[in-house]
Amino acid sequence: MELKTDLKIDESTGLIKDNCDLEDGEISTYKTGSTTLKYNSENFDFYTSMVVLKTGQATSEDYGTLINPSQNTSENKGERGFKRIISQLRSLRSNNNNQAEPVEENLDDNKLERKQENVFALLEMNSDKSDNEESVSQAFTSPREESNRSNMNDFTDIPYLKLAFSKLVDPNKRYSKLWTNILNKLKKNSNELDSKKENVTVLGSGWASTTFIKNLDPKLYHVTLISPRPWFTMTPLLTAAISGRIGLRTVISPVSRYLFKYPKRGFELIKGEAIDYLGNNTIKIKTNCNEEKIHKYDKLVIGVGSVTNTFNIPGVEKKVSFLKTIDDVREIREKLFNNFAIAKNNNLSPKEKEKLLSIAIVGGGFAGVETAFELQNLIETDLKFMYPDEAKFAKISIVEMLPNMLPICEKSVSEFANNTLDQQKIKRYNNCRVTLVDADAINVVDKNSTSFKIPASQVIWVSGIMQTSFVKKLIDKIEQQKDNRFLLVNPDLSVIGTKDMYAFGDCSRLTVKPLSSIIYKECVRNVSLQKQLCSTTQKLFEGRFN
Numbered sequence: 001m002e003l004k005t006d007l008k009i010d011e012s013t014g015l016i017k018d019n020c021d022l023e024d025g026e027i028s029t030y031k032t033g034s035t036t037l038k039y040n041s042e043n044f045d046f047y048t049s050m051v052v053l054k055t056g057q058a059t060s061e062d063y064g065t066l067i068n069p070s071q072n073t074s075e076n077k078g079e080r081g082f083k084r085i086i087s088q089l090r091s092l093r094s095n096n097n098n099q100a101e102p103v104e105e106n107l108d109d110n111k112l113e114r115k116q117e118n119v120f121a122l123l124e125m126n127s128d129k130s131d132n133e134e135s136v137s138q139a140f141t142s143p144r145e146e147s148n149r150s151n152m153n154d155f156t157d158i159p160y161l162k163l164a165f166s167k168l169v170d171p172n173k174r175y176s177k178l179w180t181n182i183l184n185k186l187k188k189n190s191n192e193l194d195s196k197k198e199n200v201t202v203l204g205s206g207w208a209s210t211t212f213i214k215n216l217d218p219k220l221y222h223v224t225l226i227s228p229r230p231w232f233t234m235t236p237l238l239t240a241a242i243s244g245r246i247g248l249r250t251v252i253s254p255v256s257r258y259l260f261k262y263p264k265r266g267f268e269l270i271k272g273e274a275i276d277y278l279g280n281n282t283i284k285i286k287t288n289c290n291e292e293k294i295h296k297y298d299k300l301v302i303g304v305g306s307v308t309n310t311f312n313i314p315g316v317e318k319k320v321s322f323l324k325t326i327d328d329v330r331e332i333r334e335k336l337f338n339n340f341a342i343a344k345n346n347n348l349s350p351k352e353k354e355k356l357l358s359i360a361i362v363g364g365g366f367a368g369v370e371t372a373f374e375l376q377n378l379i380e381t382d383l384k385f386m387y388p389d390e391a392k393f394a395k396i397s398i399v400e401m402l403p404n405m406l407p408i409c410e411k412s413v414s415e416f417a418n419n420t421l422d423q424q425k426i427k428r429y430n431n432c433r434v435t436l437v438d439a440d441a442i443n444v445v446d447k448n449s450t451s452f453k454i455p456a457s458q459v460i461w462v463s464g465i466m467q468t469s470f471v472k473k474l475i476d477k478i479e480q481q482k483d484n485r486f487l488l489v490n491p492d493l494s495v496i497g498t499k500d501m502y503a504f505g506d507c508s509r510l511t512v513k514p515l516s517s518i519i520y521k522e523c524v525r526n527v528s529l530q531k532q533l534c535s536t537t538q539k540l541f542e543g544r545f546n
């Protein structure tokens with residue numbers, strides 16, 4: 001066996017690959033990136049940490065020498081320790097070279113069968129059966145050739161099997177036939193188990209879908225995840241990423257994080273989107289490479305979220321930035337920084353600067369109000385530092401159709417938002433409806449039906465949600481779906497009027513109120529009832545004792 005293989009250590013243990021490059025007994029510079037250690041014209045391939053483990057006698061002094069030999073001179077102990085390791089490596093290598101290749105053990109049919117039965121008995125006794133099958137099925141999909149396995153040391157990637165086998169065989173012999181029989185049987189079991197699993201196709205990788213995948217039992221289902229972006233976006237953090245208070249990488253996490261628990265063959269990720277429902281448990285999908293495909297499922301779980309509602313207002317699609325993804329955040333920041341650069345470098349008049357640096361946010365909900373504050377923060381800090389003469393011309397406006405900002409909140413919260421916006425000099429337009437988005441302004445109509453323009457060279461549109469085109473098509477195709485704003489679902493989240501189809505999150509709506517919401521309302525009612533009772537009782541007492 002080659003020393004290199006013997007010394008390899010699994011990267012999943014977290015040990016770092018280090019390299020020292022030595023020329024003929026001299027300690028030379030420390031390098032990373034290659035695994036070769038050269039000493040007296042001999043090459044040793046190794047991982048530093050493993051050398052320490054392998055020699056057994058290495059001290060931290062040796063370890064230090066290996067980690068950074070350039071800091072040690074030939075006089076110090078470090079080099080002596082290092083030389084000792086080299087000599088141990090040499091003797092390891094010669095031992096390995098002298099080791100005889102394991103020979104094949106000839107077993108007659110009876111012995112073969114008995115050993116095989118014993119291995120399975122031990123497997124069952126030692127651990128959960130399905131775990132074995134899972135690790136075996138993973139091993140089958142690994143690049144290693146099955147036919148090359150015959151000695152128990154070839155099965156380090158199937159630890160359960162190796163453990164069971166090691167109790168019954170001579171580690172220095174080969175058992176090709178026995179291994180093949182056992183593996184074939186396990187493979188058959190594993191395939192049978194696989195074929196029994198239902199294929200659950202999950203659309204989207206947002207809040208709803210990722211939570212679902214995390215909680216699904218991988219022993220019962222195969223999962224196919226179809227999403228245009230293979231990551232989860234923590235939407236409440238998007239606004240903070242606009243000001244740069246947090247980086248874009250912090251806002252997303254890859255879906256692979258949720259897939260570790262699935263065996264390799266139990267999960268498929270398709271980068272693309274569902275574009276149509278074709279009936280008979282099939283959908284049409286379009287991959288990110290623009291390929292259209294028919295996809296069959298046993299169960300379809302729809303978590304495609306929503307898109308921003310543009311209310312079909314002219315100019316919106318062409319001119320505005322939305323705020324749903326990290327690409328949107330990038331676009332908003334890029335445009336803002338570009339405008340500041342143009343304002344600085346083109347000798348613009350103050351009026352022109354004011355026009356160029358005017359930003360309007362449409363929608364006074366949470367996302368809109370937070371965006372306004374974050375933009376103001378960005379202008380007051382980074383942009384003011386980079387463009388001190390231009391920052392004072394920047395102006396942010398926020399437009400809301402209803403009488404207050406944060407209209408879904410109770411009055412005191414809305415008023416607080418109104419006041420804080422005023423304090424920060426963010427121009428607030430309540431009771432105003434946008435009718436047109438122009439190149440450098442938005443047209444609005446107020447509650448008295450008066451029209452006017454708000455200057456805006458940059459518009460950020462965060463005004464509520466509507467359905468994706470896929471969900472719209474789906475609603476059109478299902479007769480029992482009566483509301484064209486949402487996919488209506490039963491309390492078990494099955495889509496009304498369909499079979500094997502479920503929906504959750506922004507794209508769906510429950511037809512009956514969930515029990516939790518009824519209980520919540522009841523609790524709130526009871527609390528206010530209690531409050532009333534208390535205050536009445538208090539008044540009674542106050543009346544009696546005062």
Ligand SMILES: Cc1cc2nc3c(=O)[nH]c(=O)nc-3n(C[C@H](O)[C@H](O)[C@H](O)COP(=O)(O)OP(=O)(O)OC[C@H]3O[C@@H](n4cnc5c(N)ncnc54)[C@H](O)[C@@H]3O)c2cc1C
Nearest residue numbers: 204205206207208227235236273274304305367470505506
């Ligand atoms: C800026 C901002 C801040 C927010 N803050 C809050 C908050 O503080 N609290 C709160 O409760 N809510 C907040 N929300 C709302 C919240 O993000 C949504 O309610 C939530 O994301 C809905 O989850 P979902 O899983 O239904 O959809 P999403 O999380 O939007 O995920 C939809 C997924 O489906 C994918 N997809 C879309 N179309 C297709 C298709 N055809 N095929 C396959 N995949 C598709 C998308 O790429 C995405 O991965 C905020 C929203 C925004 C935009």
